[in-house]
Amino acid sequence: MERSNPQAAKVQPTTGDPYKLALFVRVEAKPGKENDVAKFLEAGLAMAKQEPTTPLWFALRLGPTTFGVFDAFADENGRQTHLNGPIAKALLAKAPELFARAPAIEPIEVLGSKHPE
Numbered sequence: 188m189e190r191s192n193p194q195a196a197k198v199q200p201t202t203g204d205p206y207k208l209a210l211f212v213r214v215e216a217k218p219g220k221e222n223d224v225a226k227f228l229e230a231g232l233a234m235a236k237q238e239p240t241t242p243l244w245f246a247l248r249l250g251p252t253t254f255g256v257f258d259a260f261a262d263e264n265g266r267q268t269h270l271n272g273p274i275a276k277a278l279l280a281k282a283p284e285l286f287a288r289a290p291a292i293e294p295i296e297v298l299g300s301k302h303p304e
Contacts, residue, residue, distance in 0.1 A: 206259035209243075211256070214291075216253075220284075225254070232244070235274060241258050242259065242260070243257075244256070259297055259300070
């Protein structure tokens with residue numbers, strides 16, 4: 188699992204937003220595995236709904252073979268709980284079968300957001 192921008196994880200956001208920290212995961216499907224990756228990520232929604240420390244979770248198609256996941260957290264504890272939870276474990280377990288290379292996981296800081304109250 189490749190993690191970029193390690194400094195982003197150390198930043199202490201100062202916004203009043205309830206979602207202060209996030210992760211962006213980019214994956215590239217192996218040739219012929221695009222539909223399997225899409226189904227795998229769609230199935231992740233059920234697991235995300237079971238994670239109380241993951242209030243926002245999105246599975247994304249960025250292009251024909253490129254997919255992503257964006258999730259946001261109130262604090263570092265929520266982010267670490269997610270990184271050590273069932274979705275991350277499933278992602279790593281399926282990586283050799285579905286992905287052309289290891290998932291790129293980027294810890295990011297949320298500077299602001301608009302969402303229903």
